Amino acid sequence: MATTVSLEVRDANPTKALREFLARLLTEGLAGGVLAGKHLSANGGPQGAVMPTLVTDPALLETTDPLAPSFPLNAARLVSRLTRGEGEGSLAAVLRPCEVRAFTELVKLNQGAMDNVILIGFDCYGAYPNADYPRFIASRAPDEATLAFLAAASKGLTDGEGYTLARACKACEHPAAGGADLNIGLFGVDTGQRLLITANTPRGEGLLNRLALSDTDPAHAQARESALEELIAARSEYRDTMFAETATATESLGKLGAYLSNCISCYNCRAACPVCYCKECVFLTDVFDHKPWQYMGWARKNGQLRMPTDTLFFHLTRLSHMSLSCVGCGQCSNACPNGVPVMELFRLVGDRTQRAFGYEAGRNAEEAPPLTVFREKEFAEVTGGTD
């Protein structure tokens, strides 16, 4: 049974309590650095996104605000950078559940290591798309905005004038970070009084022991469980509706073409995707560096050729490469300059492919990605029953 402790919140400010918790990790030498979202323009400048920042000086944690509903990028790629190869001291990374799951996928692909990192996840109410977040925070002070968001979100009220929670978040059925060493519990918790911290791993247990935090009242943990279940149910329902709509919108290759018709092949989706881990996308290599006469040949085939070419090919290939690892963070849609609903497509297909292989992206670091292994007897249906 996982240990759950209670972290006292003073001044009804859970963000502050979280900051103090992170500061303790640094001052007590439990972590050499903390990676967490931080307001970088808090001192009167325009309110920008909350960017992941690697902090080693506890005094500089002041504007750290991982709970802010800003999600400019999936930080799994950053944790990968910070854990690939020789490190220095251990790192504590405060991540959304989808970031933890994406990082887990990257570790399986040798793109990072769990050895020297403390993964701290939190109950995630979701975040606003990059374009919406500035409208949400407006001119409010960071903490004020975040606290208001937590209060509203706990009642299911996330959308307002000019800002709507990202669809990926609304459809996310993994709002808690089960795979992280520690998960900060917010759901169903009176965050003005306390935060719950659950250890999911032996490393997490060890940390909680070192920090000597008191076990929580089982009723608080129970209340969180119920709230979590409720939230998952609501999000699953949203997801299923989204799947149904997307499936209809892409039920033929022709419709899929129309669905992707605004794609300009900028490949931002793949750059933003945390599990598209290639150094260089094959679509940017010379394999796709076509000659002028090739274009003419293709155009002659049907009398016309959409330029840029290879759009369907690109998305279908990307689906074959990473739908099995898709954690549904929605950064692809967040990054698309033309509003192509990329996330909806990848989540739909990812759901199907992951189910087909009995695999769930980010569930468990021990689970091998389906295309990296094989068995002698399996999937007999693929070859019409003969294996």
Next chain:
Amino acid sequence: MERFEPTIVAFVCNWCTYTAADLAGTARMIQSPNVRLVRMMCTGMVDPKYVLKALLGGADAVLISGCHPGDCHYINGNYKARRRVKLLKEILTGFGVDERRVKLTWVGASEGNEFAETVNELVEDIRELGPGETSRMMVI
């Protein structure tokens, strides 16, 4: 009405199915001319991109065929191919591509008759299904 003549691309492994195709030829086993072979060294070499490229390039179906399980010239390339085809089928059927348009079979080097049958059956199946969407679509 004119009979629909499907275009089918087959990725076949050098050691088993390509050899079986040679054997079928030597034995003069009549086959539909709709299937065009691409010789690969092993089905394990067939990148899903090749299948997608063929389908998007206007093929009405793709056949991938290699050695029987346990018989692979390269020990286990065919098992890897099976997983990739499984994945492709999952992806493509969602977009209305009939499952029969991506076919994986095992045809051993000595099975010339199997090869001819596979070809003829596939052509009939696809003829029944009608043209694939991409053959009528602008390549995008």
Next chain:
Amino acid sequence: MANRIGVYVCHCGSNIYPRVDSPKVAEFAQRLRGVVVGRDYKFMCSDPGQDMIINDIRQLGLNRVVVASCSPRLHEKTFQNAVLRAGLNPFLFQMTCIREHCSWVHPDPVEATAKAMRLVAAAVDRVNWHEELYSREENVHPDVLVVGAGIAGIQAALDISRSGHRVHLVERSPSIGGHMAQFDKTFPTLDCAACISTPKMVAVSQEPNINLMTWAEVKEVSGFVGNYKATVRLKPRYVDMDKCTGCGLCLEKCPTKVDSEFEEGLAQRRAIHRNSPQAVPNKPVIDASACRVLNGKKCGVCAKFCPSGAIDFEQREREVELDIGTIVLATGFDTLDPTPLGQYGFGRFPEVYTGLQFERLNNAVGPTGGKIVMKNGQKPESVAIIHCVGSRDVNHHEYCSRVCCMYALKYDHLIKDKVGHATRVYNFYIDLRCFGKGYEEFLRRVQEEGVTFIRGRPAEVTDQALTPEEEGKLIVIGEDTLLARTIRVPVDMVVLCTAMEPRADVAEVARVFGISQGLDGFFLEEHPKLGPVSTATDGIFLAGTCQGPKDIPDAVAHAAGAAAQALALAARGKVTISPTVSHIDPDVCIGCKTCIGLCAYSAIEFDARRGVSVVNEAMCKGCGSCAGACPSGAAQIRHFTEKEIFAELDGLLAPVRIPVTEPEPGTAGAANGAEETETAEAQA
């Protein structure tokens, strides 16, 4: 600069043309991008055909060549060599098959010609992207490893050693000879197995070029053709081979008795044991699982009586590393355990024997001193021999074990000979397969000796008597399929001709050596007809029954073939490594290691410093499982690159203008002035 491509379309006499209108295909090719010349010719593979290509390369400055003719499996090398003779890299060539895949299988000339055009267009598109590739030469280590010292391994080792090359001969059991050492007589000549095999075994022990390692197993093999490294595990014998004289005193004194494997459980041996006094080496081994001392009990009798002080309970397992160039696998076969075929009562009825047990009954040094007697010491009055036990049986092995008919006939003869002419012998067979030299004659001889043949696989062997004559007998129940009636045959003794099957650990051995198994489980040869001793792994050859059931003459011939193949490499001292292997672009590779996990040949290593995966080209077989998996396309197989395959697909799928009128046979199709139309898919 644009490529200058020459396209050559073969008629293959009348095999391709006129079904495929070769002249028209050549004319079509001439209109393809980059094609400088398109020609057709009666026999492209003939000298004038090859000269045509060579002259064009020289005179027209071709830098790419496409030949459309028979299967590349037949003549790809021929044309590559022609291209090479003209000074062009042989990989700047592509061959496409318009005979086996076209003219021979598509009756409609229009359709066949149209398909040929598409295949040529694909080859032309593809050849544009071909790159110059160069084979590499590697030295071949002159030593050869032979694994298994049954008759096949012995033959291979002797053949190789006589050439002056050194052989490491590794045998798992304490002595060599394999199954043949268990036999008594051999069919069809009935010479005694020991008489013909012992001289060979002794020759092995005396041959200075053979390093014999018994009681040893190959644990791991690394490297590649010409440069293998094998780790051999030497199991502790607990007998000092240098001191032991093989006097055999210990064998009499040892107090611990267990069932003898060599005697197929029909007799017992001591904890310290050897198969026979003729064993090579004739020095015993202590069975660690039975020996009292090695299990912490008091004994040491062998050590006490050994006159030369050879017993050494302190021996430990050792490992040796061998550098070798080539490997001959002669790991042999197991016989099927008939216990699961409960209907034949093996294990339940004492008088039901396996074939190998019956061999031991016949053997002069066997448990009965060579007398065919029942467990009660009496001679059997009647014997049933059941053929095809586990062979030709979909529930066990579909294949024919190839030796059972003949050794059953041998038993027939031996029973008549040893037990007496009055002994009744019944053969239950499906078909009699007596295909070898002198085999049919032997069958004739045995038939004349008065043996009964009943066609039909018996259903059951039972001891439930229905009549007084059946009392105390084993009754074989079956159907005589020639008379179409069920029969019950009471006998004293039943011999089961059990199937030959792959060794129990065949999969593990296949893994260690990096070779494949066939559907039947035996090691897979490179080609069932034309490559029966080589494997898909260069430098590893198969000898004897590890490749499939064989009798002794076939196993010996197979082994001699394997020895010759291994020697061919060893004697040349050089091996050409194909360049069509994987290459991982270090600038593109992200080091996810997926390819490493999927490589069946451990040919990819991780370079931790650069954080990328690197192909060992000498070990890579070019199967492409890395390329098929690599999402970034960093891993690609040379000569099968993505560019090349994509181009081939473009060519295959491009609309082709084809003639609608049928060409008249014997005339160049183009002369018909056929109107042209777009194909169906181009119009759609």
